[in-house]
Amino acid sequence: MKRAKNPWAWFRRCPWLLPALAALVTLACLPLISTTSFAVGFLDPAGTYAILALGLNLLIGGTGQFSLGHAGFFAIGAFTAGILSTNYGWPFWVVIPVAGVVAGLFGAALGLPTLRLIGPYFSMATLGFGLLTAEVLGAASWAGGRTGITLNYPQLGAYTFDEVSFFWVILGVAAVTLFLVWNLRHGATGRAFVALRESDFAARACGIHLARYRVLAFTISAVLAGIAGSLFANWNGFLDASESATSSTFGLPASVAFVAMVVVGGLDSTLGSILGAVFITAVQYWLQDRPELAEMLYGASIVIVLLGAKGGLAGLPAMVYTAWRNLRARGTGEARA
């Protein structure tokens, strides 16, 4: 194959490349002006949860299987990272993919027996898994117990990351994740996921291997939740497993917040996953002194989205445009389109 000589040919062939690069550069500038508390409270969690939401939306939006247990995979990733870096001194760039693999193995192990479960039964099974994981971690001495696990700042050669500069790592992982998830969702694999969601009978009659694709979607979402958990361990620097079943980091409230990200961002919308993660994190950050108000707000936003704006944040521009067009049509006395 002949290589394009002119580098601008790349931009012409991929029209998304230029805006994507611009967005990446803009986001990469944020640590330069960010304080530590803004990085810890908003930048790092938003990026981390965006990675998780991208995977979870493949599962929830793509295959239509609502998981209420992804905080479990997040916790598995976080504690894998915590234990490997503090007890064994593994560098963070090895720990992160390994945490993804470990969470992915748990995902496959849970995905296989639950693949025949549909709707509420699947949700209940994953809910049970999330609670079980949190309780086991809370009781296990190797998970830190009441003293928790304290991680060192991640190092790359002679350079030591802090909470602010670690955002660059998160951003890099998030960019790669977005690329992979976008391709999957808009390729043959994503089509198979949606086909299973819409009619599993017809999907199977079209030759789609139901077990393979259900487990695949579940495993991918578990891997990304595990990677997100390991990133969290690195920038947060501290993991506390005690009472984690009810904690908003590893417990049921976290699982619910993850679902909220996907639903509010836009079911089955790749970019919506990121918007949702950013939105929920922003609500939590600006209302950090009033956590009950934050939960109320995103609880209400789930209800609003499900009742009135199924597209979520990602569908908002189209909804506003339609409403505006209808309004204008009425204004000029034309019939509604």
Added chain:
Amino acid sequence: MPEALTVRDLSLSFGGIVALESVDLSVDAGAIGGLIGPNGAGKTSLLNCICRFYQPQGGSIRLGAVDVLRCAPHQLTGHGLARTFQHTELFRAMTVLGNVLVGAHTRGRPSVFADALRLPAARRASAAQASLARGVLERLDLTALADVRAGALPLGLQKRVGLARAIASRPNLILLDEPAAGLNPSEKREMAALLLRLRDELALTLLLIDHDMDLVMGLCDQVTVLDFGRRIASGPPKTIQRDPRVIAAYLGAQYSAVSSEKGQ
């Protein structure tokens, strides 16, 4: 004529309820077979056994030389089997083109890794699938609707999209569950003409269930009649129309050749 589909001595029951009792059925390659009978006779159950949605307790199903009962459901498209559904079962949120692309799932799909990394192999495979799907849309006169959401179409067009989705897997045999149900008379005639044309152009074998006797008797080369899970008759339409058991169980006097002769 070799048989494209051979069902022998097939039995299926759910708990204590017998859905099929040693049913035999065969369709010659290139022929159109019909499957009729009253509601609850087991017609769709038989189709679901052939698709491996149901596990029969006994008997055998062969697609040409392939033993269907040794296959998993997703493997059957690879052996040339496709089907449509009574209630269309379209992927409603997807476009018409998307539905047909899922139909082409087993025809040169890229691997998950190639897909995720958007490797050249994945792009070539996607392009090939897209051209296959576009060709199917063209053949079924659906090109103008390619980007319309399938769930937004009227039933007649949805049935045609279901057929397009089945065709996209390049089948030898298509099982059609009530292709004309819910269609108006002119749509029914169109559907019948379409089925005949596709059979001839693509060298297909068809097995169809329908309650419209004009359609079944007009299209089919062989008709099998089920009643309470048992085959009560099988043969060319002319014979079936005269069979007293079929008249008693299902047809009534209206379609029976016997009664019309008596009338004269």
